[in-house]
Amino acid sequence: MSKLLHIIVDHREPNSLKNHLRKLEMNVEEAHLDIADYIISDQVACERKTGTDLIASIMDSRLFEQIDRLIETYDQPVLIIENLTAAFERVEWKKRKKHVYGALTYIFLKRQLPIIPTSKVSETAIVLNRIASWVQEDKSDPLIARKSPKKRNLRDNQIFFLQGLHNTGQKKAEILLDHFNQSPTNVIKGILKSKVIYTKTGNPKGLEGPFEKLEGFGPKYLIENKKILGSSEKEKNPN
Amino acid sequence: MSKLLHIIVDHREPNSLKNHLRKLEMNVEEAHLDIADYIISDQVACERKTGTDLIASIMDSRLFEQIDRLIETYDQPVLIIENLTAAFERVEWKKRKKHVYGALTYIFLKRQLPIIPTSKVSETAIVLNRIASWVQEDKSDPLIARKSPKKRNLRDNQIFFLQGLHNTGQKKAEILLDHFNQSPTNVIKGILKSKVIYTKTGNPKGLEGPFEKLEGFGPKYLIENKKILGSSEKEKNPN
DNA sequence: CTGTAATCTTTATGA
DNA sequence: TCATAAAGATTACAG
Numbered sequence: 253m254s255k256l257l258h259i260i261v262d263h264r265e266p267n268s269l270k271n272h273l274r275k276l277e278m279n280v281e282e283a284h285l286d287i288a289d290y291i292i293s294d295q296v297a298c299e300r301k302t303g304t305d306l307i308a309s310i311m312d313s314r315l316f317e318q319i320d321r322l323i324e325t326y327d328q329p330v331l332i333i334e335n336l337t338a339a340f341e342r343v344e345w346k347k348r349k350k351h352v353y354g355a356l357t358y359i360f361l362k363r364q365l366p367i368i369p370t371s372k373v374s375e376t377a378i379v380l381n382r383i384a385s386w387v388q389e390d391k392s393d394p395l396i397a398r399k400s401p402k403k404r405n406l407r408d409n410q411i412f413f414l415q416g417l418h419n420t421g422q423k424k425a426e427i428l429l430d431h432f433n434q435s436p437t438n439v440i441k442g443i444l445k446s447k448v449i450y451t452k453t454g455n456p457k458g459l460e461g462p463f464e465k466l467e468g469f470g471p472k473y474l475i476e477n478k479k480i481l482g483s484s485e486k487e488k489n490p491n
Numbered sequence: 492m493s494k495l496l497h498i499i500v501d502h503r504e505p506n507s508l509k510n511h512l513r514k515l516e517m518n519v520e521e522a523h524l525d526i527a528d529y530i531i532s533d534q535v536a537c538e539r540k541t542g543t544d545l546i547a548s549i550m551d552s553r554l555f556e557q558i559d560r561l562i563e564t565y566d567q568p569v570l571i572i573e574n575l576t577a578a579f580e581r582v583e584w585k586k587r588k589k590h591v592y593g594a595l596t597y598i599f600l601k602r603q604l605p606i607i608p609t610s611k612v613s614e615t616a617i618v619l620n621r622i623a624s625w626v627q628e629d630k631s632d633p634l635i636a637r638k639s640p641k642k643r644n645l646r647d648n649q650i651f652f653l654q655g656l657h658n659t660g661q662k663k664a665e666i667l668l669d670h671f672n673q674s675p676t677n678v679i680k681g682i683l684k685s686k687v688i689y690t691k692t693g694n695p696k697g698l699e700g701p702f703e704k705l706e707g708f709g710p711k712y713l714i715e716n717k718k719i720l721g722s723s724e725k726e727k728n729p730n
Numbered sequence: 731c732t733g734t735a736a737t738c739t740t741t742a743t744g745a
Numbered sequence: 746t747c748a749t750a751a752a753g754a755t756t757a758c759a760g
Contacts, residue, residue, distance in 0.1 A: 310731055310732095311731085311759095311760060313731075315731085316633065316731085328600070330599070330600075333608065336608060336610075337576065337610045340610075344760090347760095348731090348732090348760080349614060349617050350617055350620075350621065350731085350732065350733095351731045351732050351733090351760085352731080353607075353609075353614065353617045353618045353621050353731095354621045354624070354625075354731050354732065355731045355732090356607055356618075356621075356731095357607070357618065357621040357622050357624075357625055357731090358625065358731070360569070360605040360607065361535075361567070361569075361605075361622065361625055361626075362625070362632055362634070366599040366600070366603075366605065366606070367599075367605065367606060367607060367608075368595060368596070368599060368606060369572070369575065369606070369608030370592075371575070371576045371579070375588060375592065378588055378589055378592045379592050379595075379596060381589075382589070382592050382593045382595075382596040383596050383600065385593070386596055386597065386600055386601070387600075404634060404635060406718060406719070408632075408634070408635045409635075409657065409718075409719050410719055410721065411635055412635045412637060412655055413655035413656065413719055413720075414655070415635075415636070415637040415639075415655065416637065416651055416652035416653070416654065416655040417652065418648065419738070419739070419754080419755065419756095420754095420755085421631070421636075421754065421755050421756080422629070422630075422631035422635070422636060422754095422755090423629075423753085423754060423755080424754070424755085426629075433721075434721055435720070435721030435722055435723060436719065436720050436721055437679065437683065437720045437721050437722070437723040438721070438723060440676065440679055441723065444676065451746065451747095452746090453746075453747090455746080455747080457746090467740085467741085468739085468740065468741090468753070468754080469739090469740080470739060470740045470741080471739095471740090472738085472739060472740080473739075473740085479645060479648075480645070480648050480649055480652055480675065481652075481674070481675050481676045482649065482672075482673055482674030482675050482676050482677065483674055483676070484674065484676045484677065484680070621731095633731090638756095639755085639756075
């Protein structure tokens with residue numbers, strides 16, 4: 253206990269919070285921080301959001317890019333949410349609970365970002381103090397590395413790739429991937445190999461080839477995506 | 492939105508909560524659960540604790556064994572803390588904040604157990620509903636959803652398509668498109684046809700094939716994108 | 731994030 | 746075969 257716990261605080265954070273930290277006998281260093289509000293070690297940084305801040309930043313979808321930067325920069329980021337209850341007392345936000353809890357769920361479930369609730373600045377100070385205590389005093393029990401959520405797995409990357417096709421979102425991308433043996437290459441080949449059958453009067457009648465028996469994919473889909481994929485090698489494709 | 496979200500609830504949980512869940516149009520199955528209070532999938536289970544429960548179980552250190560069992564049993568456990576604020580209003584617990592927040596810090600920092608705060612049962616129900624939604628519904632993660640600008644010409648669509656490749660933005664996509672005769676199909680073929688040359692010690696030395704003379708595309712690029720494209724079934728087809 | 735509406739495409743149906 | 750309506754996905758936008 254000889255050494256003071258140390259914390260770097262963004263200069264825009266409220267003075268009351270800084271004073272609370274000093275009262276907890278912490279060494280408070282002020283700085284201009286870009287990505288987090290508090291830095292406790294190379295790996296551990298905290299973003300503090302009041303309830304109103306949180307909801308506002310969800311609405312204009314600024315929250316998620318902030319979080320992305322936080323996650324990319326620190327191995328152990330933490331999101332402190334201060335006084336969420338008060339925010340819900342605003343009449344215009346009463347009906348936004350589903351949005352807010354949906355966002356929180358996304359944050360911890362999909363992005364693996366730890367959330368810790370407090371109800372006022374003094375409690376936030378305590379939390380920061382406890383985190384610093386665990387991180388800076390207890391070297392014997394190193395932090396577990398956070399599962400990295402930003403790394404997409406192969407399937408997600410393949411779905412992402414297939415979504416580049418015309419009129420293809422998550423749903424169709426998954427159908428295609430599953431139908432073509434988890435191989436986007438085979439999807440491409442399937443598109444190129446399939447042909448559109450026309451009636452005598454020139455209207456599309458149906459499909460022939462790998463896409464023949466696939467529900468939800470019609471002539472228009474093939475025509476548009478053949479265009480995107482372009483001709484293979486030599487021949488020019490009249491349309 | 493067609494299928495009901497499903498949740499298994501421990502029979503000892505309050506009826507008000509179950510009713511809230513039903514009001515959210517969830518299929519509520521009651522059961523005797525040993526380790527968690529709510530089960531949302533094989534992997535996802537929730538423990539719900541009111542603030543007073545939480546503090547009491549911290550005091551007699553019963554909390555940590557509960558948590559350990561939870562973590563051992565489920566891949567993605569969640570701790571829902573309901574109305575922590577109220578608990579601190581108890582006079583005898585006013586001075587325990589350091590203790591409580593220390594425990595919470597331990598829980599998310601060392602145990603990696605996500606914490607989610609609510610202030611009443613109705614909100615807890617919303618949280619459970621949102622978790623079920625993310626787990627059971629097939630919704631597109633913003634991480635893998637591709638934003639697609641609206642109407643564009645062919646070249647833009649092709650560039651957009653190629654941007655689905657690993658480590659490929661606007662710039663690389665254009666280079667590829669121009670180099671491979673305005674044909675994304677040829678780009679794909681080029682990736683599949685190119686080979687990575689290794690040194691005797693197993694380090695990537697260079698490239699061989701269509702990508703050989705392309706600046707800015709190295710072994711890593713090829714390896715990652717071969718993975719995304721997947722293996723192609725070997726078949727001869729006159730196209 | 732969530733919800734809703736507008737848009738596009740496929741698919742089913744009847745003439 | 747054509748025309749139209751119903752069903753499904755994707756895209757756009759607002760709160």
